[in-house]
Amino acid sequence: MRYAFNVLRIFAALLCLTLFLSPLEVYATQDIAVEAEGQAPIINGDKARARDEAKRQAYRDALEKGIGAYVEGITEMKDFQVVRDKVFSQSQGLVTDFKVISETVEDGDVFILKASCKVSVKKLDGVLGPIVIDALGNPRVMVVVDENIGGERPFLSTVEGETLRLFEKAGYLLVDPEQAKRLNQREYELARDSGDMGRLQELAKHFDADVLIYGRAQALPTSEQRAEGIKLFAVLSQLQLKAILTQTAYVVGTEKFEHKDKGTSVQGPAVKGLTVCAHQASLALVHKVAYSLVSGSAGGVPGRTVKLRISEVSFGDARKIKGALEESRGVTAVYQRAYNNRKLELDVNTEGDAEELAIRLDELGVEITGLTANTVEGVLTKE
Secondary structure (H helix, E strand, O other): OHHHHHHHHHHHHHHHHHHHOOHHHHHOOOOEEEEEEEEEEOOOOOHHHHHHHHHHHHHHHHHHHHHHHHHHHHOOOOOHHHHHHHHHOOOOOOEEEEEEEEEEEEOOOEEEEEEEEEEOHHHHHHHHHHHHHHHOOOOEEEEEEEEEEOOEOOOOOHHHHHHHHHHHHHOOEEOOHHHHHHHOHHHHHHHHHHOOHHHHHHHHHHOOOOEEEEEEEEEEEEEEEEEOOEEEEEEEEEEEEEEEEOOOOOEEEEEEEEEEEEEOOOHHHHHHHHHHHHHHHHHHHHHHHHHHHOOOOOOOOOOEEEEEEEEOOOHHHHHHHHHHHHOOOOEEEEEEEEEEOOEEEEEEEEOOOHHHHHHHHHHOOEEEEEEOOOEEEEEEOOO
8 A cells, every 4th residue: 555655746846846847848758759751763673772861861761860859858949950951060969769660662763761760869969059059140248146155255166167168168148257356356256145036137227238147156055074083064055046038038947056065175175066057057057048048938138149359459449440340230239348459359249131231341441351150250441
């Protein structure tokens, strides 16, 4: 009787977990099973060549169905056609199981192959995440962390550094935390220390960040002991990291991790533990942020971000270019990342594209020397 009751409790718990998990989280626990079909003409009686081509088409069909199921589990994806094509270009290894169900020849000249397949969610996420970020125009992320070790605030935040590293590696543009502190130190510290959502949202808006990553972290000694005359500290590191969409204050996700370690001081195991926690939390959020930025109930980034790099610019010209771009049609925000040695770097959020910005810069006297989907490079030739 007790065994049956426990089984029912476990079943109920699993049912509740399934109901409360998002479709993305459910998918993350399993691969996607699909049935695929490929067809190819038999030319000059070469059935072997036709079979190989039909098999390639079946792989593509499996991947397309897997992507469709996965995207449906997330939300309707912005620029889905572009995203899908880019995934196909990197499709190797995404279909992890391919079992032929049937092979037939129709009308004597068409080879048809049907297969039962599995698409790897883990591998698909690894490919799809960066592609989505790129399709969104490299949204800008700001990281703010309230961190203390042994009750004191460290000079440099371990969590902040590791989080910035992973988001930059994923392809996001970042707000320079040191610049943010210098330009608006009082508001930065008030928002960081209070954790007030309104203050955090306004801080992120001030620096034109699309996403704010906010964390609270602490590392505290839990015990002390001596071993062969050496004092050892047991340190517990804890972190809560959440991702917030700036425009809507929508919380994309919250991750909590803790890590225990020992050392001859509090500092060593604390830094190690916070690094581990930050790594795990950031990895959990980095693609979730991208998926939440696509058009959907969470609200997305209006337009895309294009990075501009212009050389031979005086300080006065830098202000004029920034002001002119802010007034340009379709431009929603211009963020000055850096000005150094007559080189100006701007991030421009626009509903248009890089080519339109290049045309506008040409009108402002900038000779365009490089152009990609997300970057424009040039030299100012007019004084």
